[in-house]
Amino acid sequence: GxxxxxxxxxxxxxxxxxxxxxxxxxxxxxxxxxxxxKSSVAVKTGKDMFYKQLDMDLADAYEYAGQVMTCNMMADDVSEGIDAFIEKRHAVWTGR
Structure with a gap:
């Protein structure tokens, strides 16, 4: 106070x-x-994940975060981010 x-x-x-x-x-x-x-997909996914796990206990939050990150690996922007990193260039985000 x-x-x-x-x-x-x-x-x-x-x-x-x-x-x-x-x-x-x-x-x-x-x-x-x-x-x-940053990728708009990554920012939105991260914010959604953060707010959803606020009400979870630690074990459930870790489980949920792992599931979200695994599913997120299928996003086009993730592939672009990895490719850009390997090729040492700026990523071109598609929002998918």
Whole structure:
């Protein structure tokens, strides 16, 4: 119930990053760019998986995550990501 400043929240792991007000837009754009550079399939799958397993116990969450990751391996974007990594190039995501 106590108020804390941003740096304390960062130290305690409650937030990912802190930016001065004059750098907020640039910091936010950097985060946006990092997320949008990823496969939309991977981002959506990861977010859906995260929220669904919040109500699970640890064993069930691990089991569910394993199933989701296995199924996700069939996505076209996964093959593209692996190929791009091996070929040392940027991936071209299809959203499938």
């Amino acid at each position: 106590e108020f804390i400043d941003a740096h304390t929240a960062l130290q305690q792991g409650l937030i990912n990053r802190v930016a001065p007000a004059d750098q907020l837009d640039a910091t936010l754009q950097s985060l946006i760019d990092a997320i949008t550079a």
